[in-house]
Amino acid sequence: MHEIEERILEYLKEADEPKSISDIRTELSLSDKAVSVHMRNLVGNGKIIVVGAERRKYYIANNQGVAAADFDKLKTKSLEILVPAKAASDEAKEEIDVLRKEIKNMYANMISIMAVFVAIFSIVFAGGNFLFQSVNETWSMHTLIAFGAAEVGIIIAILIMLWAIKKFLNK
Incomplete structure (x- = not known):
């Protein structure tokens, strides 16, 4: 040398x-x-x-x-090890993404169910409250229209809330 x-x-x-x-x-x-x-x-x-x-x-x-030829073999061997590891990592990332979507859907479903219960109780409570206050008064067409408007307003508000929840969770 x-x-x-x-x-x-x-x-x-x-x-x-x-x-x-x-x-x-x-x-x-x-x-x-x-x-x-x-x-x-x-x-x-x-x-x-x-x-x-x-x-x-x-x-x-x-x-x-x-030797130089052996070094190429070592690179090939390391790729044989790294490529399956990379593939496994990619598969794990995909599985994590699927689980995140499932969890997000579970949250959406739970919040939707809670919103439905809130809606039912709101309608029942508003109707009961309205009827309780109108016991001493005579029923008229105006009373019935006011009662219907209150109930429809509650239903519309709850539908808007459900729509907003769905939009928020689908981001």
Whole structure:
């Protein structure tokens, strides 16, 4: 192995993190050409491993003696592990979304049932109160119209409330 390659390899072995060509060139005071030629040799021989980034490549020492072809196998093996894990994660997210929708529907149903009970009690209470107050008075058409208007008003208010609950829960 060439002396420059040994220096590069030793630098990468001692490094705490992956290094760029610029880092290596600066630290070892080498020319661009020398670094690129020797880095190509070291990568080809499997002495160092390229850790890809979008715009810039980083390098680490291959302390485990993994050849370049073996490194590709390791990447493939890690994908074999990661892909099913990702799929399981996606399935779990879908199940969570389904459960959230079911819980939301349960809330909507409970609130709707409570609104119906409130409506029934309101109608009964309003009717009873109206009849109680009108016991001493004589029944007339005006009394009946007022009673009907009160009951219809309560029913309309409850229907509006049920509609608003449904709109709120379907957001």
